[in-house]
Amino acid sequence: RVTVRYQELVNFVKVNAACSNHSNLKMLKMLRNVLLFQVLFVVCTLSIQTPSTCENLHDSYNIVSPGDVIIGGLFAVHVKIESSVDLEKPEGQTCKGFDVRGLVKVLAMIHSIEKINNSTLLPGIKLGYKIYDTCTEPTMALRAAMKFLSKANSTDDCIEVRCNYTDYLPTVKAVIGPATSEVSIAVARLLNINLMPQISYSASAKILSDKTRFPAFLRTIPSDTFQSKAMAMLVQTFGWNWVGTIASDDDYSRSGIDSFISEAEHLGACIAFQEIIPFYSSDQITTSRIKEVAKTIINRTRVNVIVMFGRASHVIELFEILNTHNVSKIWIASDSWSSNNNITRMEKIQNIGNIIGFTFKSRNISNFRNYVKKLSINSTGVNTFLKKYYMLYNFCTDEQNEDLDSCISDAKYLLKYNEYQNMSNSKELQYLENAFLLNNIEPGVTSSIQWSVYALTHALQNLLKCNEGICHRSSDFAPWELLQELKKVNITKEGNRIQFDSFGDFISGYDILMWKPIKGKMAFGHIIAEYDIQKNKFIIKDSRFNDFKNVVSKCSSPCQLGQLKLSSEGQHTCCYDCVNCSSDTFSNTTDAQQCFHCSEDEWAPNGSASCTKKDIIYLKWTNAFSIVLLIFSALGIVLILVIIVIFIKNINTPAVKSNGGILSFVMLISLMLSFTSVYFFLGKPNDVTCKFRQCLFGISFTLSVSCALTKSLAILFAFNFNPANQKYLKNCYNPWLIISICTGFQVIICAMWLIFNAPRADRDVRRLPKEILLECIEGSNVAFAVMLGYIALLALICFIFAFKGRKLPEFYNEAKFITFSMLIYFISWITFVPVYVTTKGQFLPAVEVVTILSSTYGILCCQFFPKCYIILFKKEYNTTSSFLKNLYDFSLKSSKILSKSQISAQSSLSSLPPLSIKHNSFQKLDNINRNSFIESNRMKWIPRKRFSSL
Numbered sequence: 050r051v052t053v054r055y056q057e058l059v060n061f062v063k064v065n066a067a068c069s070n071h072s073n074l075k076m077l078k079m080l081r082n083v084l085l086f087q088v089l090f091v092v093c094t095l096s097i098q099t100p101s102t103c104e105n106l107h108d109s110y111n112i113v114s115p116g117d118v119i120i121g122g123l124f125a126v127h128v129k130i131e132s133s134v135d136l137e138k139p140e141g142q143t144c145k146g147f148d149v150r151g152l153v154k155v156l157a158m159i160h161s162i163e164k165i166n167n168s169t170l171l172p173g174i175k176l177g178y179k180i181y182d183t184c185t186e187p188t189m190a191l192r193a194a195m196k197f198l199s200k201a202n203s204t205d206d207c208i209e210v211r212c213n214y215t216d217y218l219p220t221v222k223a224v225i226g227p228a229t230s231e232v233s234i235a236v237a238r239l240l241n242i243n244l245m246p247q248i249s250y251s252a253s254a255k256i257l258s259d260k261t262r263f264p265a266f267l268r269t270i271p272s273d274t275f276q277s278k279a280m281a282m283l284v285q286t287f288g289w290n291w292v293g294t295i296a297s298d299d300d301y302s303r304s305g306i307d308s309f310i311s312e313a314e315h316l317g318a319c320i321a322f323q324e325i326i327p328f329y330s331s332d333q334i335t336t337s338r339i340k341e342v343a344k345t346i347i348n349r350t351r352v353n354v355i356v357m358f359g360r361a362s363h364v365i366e367l368f369e370i371l372n373t374h375n376v377s378k379i380w381i382a383s384d385s386w387s388s389n390n391n392i393t394r395m396e397k398i399q400n401i402g403n404i405i406g407f408t409f410k411s412r413n414i415s416n417f418r419n420y421v422k423k424l425s426i427n428s429t430g431v432n433t434f435l436k437k438y439y440m441l442y443n444f445c446t447d448e449q450n451e452d453l454d455s456c457i458s459d460a461k462y463l464l465k466y467n468e469y470q471n472m473s474n475s476k477e478l479q480y481l482e483n484a485f486l487l488n489n490i491e492p493g494v495t496s497s498i499q500w501s502v503y504a505l506t507h508a509l510q511n512l513l514k515c516n517e518g519i520c521h522r523s524s525d526f527a528p529w530e531l532l533q534e535l536k537k538v539n540i541t542k543e544g545n546r547i548q549f550d551s552f553g554d555f556i557s558g559y560d561i562l563m564w565k566p567i568k569g570k571m572a573f574g575h576i577i578a579e580y581d582i583q584k585n586k587f588i589i590k591d592s593r594f595n596d597f598k599n600v601v602s603k604c605s606s607p608c609q610l611g612q613l614k615l616s617s618e619g620q621h622t623c624c625y626d627c628v629n630c631s632s633d634t635f636s637n638t639t640d641a642q643q644c645f646h647c648s649e650d651e652w653a654p655n656g657s658a659s660c661t662k663k664d665i666i667y668l669k670w671t672n673a674f675s676i677v678l679l680i681f682s683a684l685g686i687v688l689i690l691v692i693i694v695i696f697i698k699n700i701n702t703p704a705v706k707s708n709g710g711i712l713s714f715v716m717l718i719s720l721m722l723s724f725t726s727v728y729f730f731l732g733k734p735n736d737v738t739c740k741f742r743q744c745l746f747g748i749s750f751t752l753s754v755s756c757a758l759t760k761s762l763a764i765l766f767a768f769n770f771n772p773a774n775q776k777y778l779k780n781c782y783n784p785w786l787i788i789s790i791c792t793g794f795q796v797i798i799c800a801m802w803l804i805f806n807a808p809r810a811d812r813d814v815r816r817l818p819k820e821i822l823l824e825c826i827e828g829s830n831v832a833f834a835v836m837l838g839y840i841a842l843l844a845l846i847c848f849i850f851a852f853k854g855r856k857l858p859e860f861y862n863e864a865k866f867i868t869f870s871m872l873i874y875f876i877s878w879i880t881f882v883p884v885y886v887t888t889k890g891q892f893l894p895a896v897e898v899v900t901i902l903s904s905t906y907g908i909l910c911c912q913f914f915p916k917c918y919i920i921l922f923k924k925e926y927n928t929t930s931s932f933l934k935n936l937y938d939f940s941l942k943s944s945k946i947l948s949k950s951q952i953s954a955q956s957s958l959s960s961l962p963p964l965s966i967k968h969n970s971f972q973k974l975d976n977i978n979r980n981s982f983i984e985s986n987r988m989k990w991i992p993r994k995r996f997s998s999l
Contacts (some may be wrong), residue, residue, distance in 0.1 A: 054557050110144060110184070111193070112155070112432050116166075116177020117524040118509060121197045122158050122501075123190055123226030123236065126151040126182040126434050128362065128458065130189065146458045147441055149489045150390070151228075152434050153421070154250070156486075157179055157495045158225060159432075160420045161502035170506050172518045179220070182434070183227050187235035190227050193667065194236045198243060199223035201525075214243045215527060222528050223535075225250065225501045228494075229385075230254030230273075230301030236265045244529035250497035251409070253384065254304040258552035265532055267553040269500040270384075270409045271582060273305045277589075279407065279559055279580040280356055280381055281312035286587065289379075289602040290318045290623045293352045294344060295367070295442035297359035298327045305358040319623035321352045321606060326363045341365065343370040346378070353602035356381040361389040368392070368401050377402040379600055384408055387562060388491045388573050389456055389861055396645045399566035403597070406562040407580075408575055409493035412545050417495060421486050442485070454485075493560065496545075500555070504547050508534035558582050563593065607639045610658030629656035632818065650821055663814065666891045667823040668731050675731050677715055678898050682727040685906060689721045692913050695920055704919045704927045707863060708912070709760050712784060716756035717913070719825040722749035723905040730894040730901075739808040739825035744799040746901055747836045748792065753908055754874075755791035757867050759784040761850035764864045796838055802832035816889055824893065841878065866911040873907030 128146030136142075162176045167351045170959070181193035199206040201218045211217060223246040227233050233252035240247050244265045249257075253273040257266050284292055292313065296306035303325075310320055324342040327335055346355065355378050357364065364386050371393075379402055386392060387406025422437070438457070445456035512534045513520040550556055561578040564571045575589040589595070608614050608627035613636060616625040630636050630644035635657045647653050651660035667673055696705050696713055705713065722745060729742030760783065802808075806829035813822040827833040851867035881900040887895050919927050 051838060095133045110182035110189070112159075112178070112180040112434060114159075114162075114177045114179075116175040118171075118174060119177045119179055120162065120505060121193070121221040121224040121226075121942075122155065122178055122180035123183050123193060123224060123228075123232070124151050124155045124158075124180060125185040125228050125232075126155060127184040130184045130186045140188070142184075142186075144182060144186075144189070147437065149438065149454060149457060150491065151182070152438050153486060153489050153491070154228070154494060154498060155432075155434055155497040156421060156424075157417060158502065160417050161499045164416075165502065166413065167507050169518065170510055171513070171515055172520060174509070174513065174515070174520055174524060175221065176506075183232055184395050185229060185232065187232050190232045190236050191239060193237050194224070197224060198239070198244070207483075217243060218525060218527060219243060221245070222507050222526070222531055225498065225505075226250065228252065228302065229299065230257060230471060231299040233257060233266070234300055237263045240265055243527075244530060244532055246505070246508075246532040246535050248501040249533075250296075250501055251384065251494050252301065254301045255308055256300070256304060258554055260552060263553075265529075267504075267549050269497040269547075269555045269557075271557060271559070272552065272554050273301070273583050274308055275580075276407055276559060277305055277308035277384065278312050278585075280309050281316050281318065282580075282585070282587070283381065283405070283561075284313055284318050284354065284356075285316045287354075287597045287600065289354045289600070291321050291352055291602050291604040291621075292354045292356055293322045293324070293346065293349060294320055295324045295326065295355060295357040295359060297363050298325050298329070299360070301385065302358040302360075302383075306356070309356055309358070316622075317622075319621040321349055321604070321621075326359060326367075328360060328363075335363075336366065336564060338536065339366050340370060343367060343374075343376075345442075346371065347376055351602070351604060352378075353600060354379040354381065356383075358383040359385065361386040361391055364389070364392055364671075365395060367399065368395060372397045372400055375400065378403045379597065379602070382406040384493070384559075388493070390489050391458075393571040393573060394454060398571045404564040404571070404573075405577075405597070406564065407559045408491070408562055409497055410557045410560055410579070411492035412498040412499070412543055414490070414492055414499070416508050418487060418490065419923065421490070424486070435896040435983065438486075439624070454489075459538075463987055471625055475586070497555075500542070500545070500547050503540075503542055504535060504538050504549075505531075507538050507540055507547075511537070556582050559586070561594075563591075608636075608641060609639060611636055612641065612654040613644050613776055614642060631655060633660075635660050650812075652819050661819075661999050663817075663819060663821045666820045667733055668891050668894050670732050672891075674892065674895055678727060678895060678902065679731065681902050681906075682724045682898075685724040685902070685909065686721055688909065689717050689724070692909075692917060693717055699927070702927045703929060703931075704916045708916045709756070709763075709832065712756055712759065712788075715752055715788070716908075718750045719752035719756065720905055723753065723901060725749075727898050727901060730898045734810040734823050734825045738807050739810050739869075740803055742825070742909070743808055743827070743833065743836065744803065747799055747840065748795050750901075750905070751795035751840055752788065752792045753842065753905075754840060755788045757870065757908065757912065758791065758843055758847040758850065759787050760863055761847050761855065761867055764851070784950070791843055793835065798832065798836050798839060802829060802836065805829065806832065808833075818891075822891060824891075837878065841875075844874050848875070863912070866915055870911035874904040876901040928939055 067964060107492075126146050127144035127147060130142045130144050158178065158180065162178055165171065166175055179197070181190075181196070183193065184191040193380055196206055198208050198219050200209055201220050203220070206220075208215065224236070224240065225248050227236060227249065228251045230252040231254075231883035233247070233249050234254070234257065236255065237247055241264060247266050248269040249266070249270075252268060253270055253276060255272050255274050257263050257268065258272050258274070284290075294310060296302035296308050308322070310323070312322065324345060326338055326342060330338075343904070357380060364382075377400060382404055384407050387404075387408050389421075392398065434674045441457045508531055510520075512526060512531055513522045513524065515521070529896075536549060536553075539546070543546070545557075548555075559580040559582075560576045561580060562573045563575050563577045564573045565575050566572075566631060575591070577589070577594040579588040579590065580586075581588055587594075604624040605614075606627070608625075611630055612627040614625040615628045616622055630653070632655050633647050633651075633653055635647060635653045636644045637658050647660035650663050652663050653660045670676075670679075693714065696717075699705050700710070709716070726742055726746040726749065729738045729745065732738070763784070808825050809826045810822055813824060816822055848868060848871035851864040851871065852879055853864070877900045881896065883906060885893070885896050925931060
């Protein structure tokens with residue numbers, strides 16, 4: 050028979066080779082070798098001459114119930130198999146560690162199938178089942194899967210090797226399970242040969258959504274992609290950015306933890322450590338590795354949150370070690386151990402910290418709970434798993450000092466069970482209440498198993514065309530046909546939608562559990578939130594969900610307001626130093642990534658959380674210094690008004706005439722305007738005041754200096770020039786023309802300044818750190834310098850002319866006072882330049898104001914106060930006779946000086962009578978003939994008159 054089958058394969062290869070026109074001969078040779086290997090494998094393993102051996106293979110690890118349509122079941126009723134490290138022969142292996150939760154899952158499938166059989170959904174069709182124990186081992190699961198693939202109605206459980214399984218009818222039409230992703234992946238690859246539908250109730254690895262590799266795999270739970278995403282979102286919601294991860298070394302755990310790490314890092318969290326615990330190594334290696342993981346957890350004191358995808362056995366061993374060190378953390382549990390009773394019953398489990406578990410959403414399972422309650426020892430029938438449970442349960446009731454669950458799963462009771470498993474008298478087994486079984490029910494997983502059976506039932510209903518109390522098609526169909534119908538299932542059962550998406554997954558969401566301490570143990574039935582996959586958000590069911598926000602799990606302490614996170618190169622982005630924001634920058638959030646600049650009208654000190662509006666400053670009227678300046682300016686104006694009044698009353702006196710007469714009033718008015726310009730330098734600047742103040746001062750002060758210059762020229766022309774030229778100078782000298790020309794040039798300068806680049810008001814936001822300075826900027830600094838320079842030039846000319854005529858009659862020495870006033874001007878403005886350049890802030894205008902006041906007061910005091918003094922206090926000198934006498938004395942003095950220098954050698958001078966003129970006989974001076982006096986002294990001196998009297 051084997052030879053015939055082999056020959057059929059050879060012919061198949063040849064036909065394919067011919068059809069391909071010899072283009073892929075190499076590939077076909079490889080296929081031939083593979084098929085040959087498969088044939089030999091089948092021959093060696095299945096085509097055995099002792100069918101009874103094949104039938105009895107691991108009968109203690111399976112349950113069979115006949116039916117028209119057989120559904121396979123793969124459940125981990127035992128935790129593991131005996132170590133296969135020293136395995137030398139491919140013999141059957143023994144499982145150990147009875148898992149009550151695995152038994153409950155088996156009961157859930159049986160209960161669901163019995164409910165279908167007792168309903169009218171499949172009239173005339175009975176569902177049967179073949180349930181095998183995988184012992185959480187892929188090899189055991191593959192052995193069971195090979196039995197599923199054996200040909201229907203075959204006596205020897207052999208698998209036919211074919212190139213096309215379209216018409217192949219295996220014993221089992223669909224498979225429910227296994228529980229873990231690793232075992233599911235192995236089984237799915239084998240079931241792909243027949244496209245036999247496989248519906249897992251808890252295998253959630255992301256890879257199983259790949260329909261290219263696993264076309265026949267479906268599941269009634271979401272993919273781990275969503276669980277990992279929900280966990281990462283939970284970490285972000287609570288503000289944890291420094292978490293550790295632990296995973297068992299299997300496909301499910303590795304896939305889940307890798308997905309979580311990717312999602313968490315995308316949301317800004319950092320992984321402090323990533324630990325892997327081996328599963329298929331020896332117990333010694335696994336324990337040693339768990340101790341290393343525990344040491345890492347203990348040393349990482351800043352890591353207060355740990356995400357763990359792993360086996361419950363690893364969790365238990367790890368918690369036992371951590372309990373001895375009083376380690377308390379926040380544990381985020383994956384669905385693989387989030388509702389494991391073996392963990393909740395650990396000693397001092399409440400000291401391990403808070404546990405947040407993710408479980409699959411569940412339905413109402415009260416019917417199943419009632420079913421479990423009504424189970425009796427006599428109802429075990431062919432259910433070897435249940436029978437074994439009752440026996441172990443009975444044995445463990447005598448063990449008072451051990452935990453019941455640990456006792457049942459303990460391998461030492463396996464010997465007792467083997468002694469009693471063939472006994473015929475069941476009276477030795479004491480039936481007890483099944484509260485223990487009820488406590489091991491996982492609502493989420495139980496619901497998933499029930500949904501799997503319901504989905505298969507409705508797919509069968511459509512495939513077999515069952516309606517009106519009859520199924521119109523026989524149960525002889527290929528598994529792939531059932532798979533096609535399963536993909537179309539879309540029903541609502543008790544408010545829950547049963548439908549597979551394009552990846553073969555359920556989009557049902559997750560319940561988030563919080564373990565609570567009860568009497569020294571932990572209970573996990575408290576749902577605090579739900580995760581909606583489609584809306585990607587948490588639906589809070591209990592306010593205690595938000596309590597976890599108080600837990601801190603960060604590499605670095607949070608940066609406060611006003612600080613910036615500064616990460617060191619090579620470190621995690623979650624590990625950083627907090628640096629204060631620099632001045633004029635701020636951060637108004639904790640853990641700020643950057644500091645933001647304040648706007649131009651705001652400022653902030655170092656480490657600021659907000660900006661403060663800058664104060665607007667200028668030289669206000671109410672400022673004390675401004676008040677002082679205003680007082681001096683007002684005083685100057687008052688003094689000028691007083692002087693004008695005095696001069697008007699004494700306009701015909703020599704003192705007023707010697708000061709220029711009408712010209713003095715022009716000069717006084719110009720000085721008054723200079724004092725008035727001070728008011729435009731104070732107060733809030735605007736474009737009008739900025740333009741007006743400099744021009745007003747420049748033109749008015751230029752007018753004042755021009756008047757002084759005119760007087761200097763008059764004095765110089767009157768007393769110092771050759772008398773022969775006086776007639777010519779008299780005709781050329783025109784004071785008003787000189788004043789107009791000098792002032793006109795300044796007017797032109799100011800006009801050009803205003804036209805091309807006039808002064809204007811400005812908000813300087815950068816010069817001062819905390820204030821906005823309102824000031825007048827001069828527009829063109831060149832024009833400003835030219836204006837001041839022109840005044841300085843006139844003042845210099847005036848100073849030179851006045852200096853030449855400084856030795857005039859004592860009481861009427863105008864040139865001397867002009868000289869002093871120009872000196873004061875130069876001192877003031879020479880001092881002004883460096884002070885003005887170095888001064889900043891609101892008092893900058895005050896510098897120019899002080900200079901204006903000092904120079905204006907210099908002219909006023911030096912040129913007008915002496916005249917007022919003579920007019921008010923020396924009235925005897927303010928007469929024509931006194932003026933002439935003073936002039937005569939000055940002339941006489943000058944003549945003596947000339948005589949000594951010109952005719953000192955003449956002897957006739959000694960015989961001349963001395964000139965005696967007494968002060969009290971000044972009237973005689975009028976009778977003296979000046980010409981004769983001069984002639985007698987032989988001098989050519991001609992008395993000079995002041996230009997003002999010419």
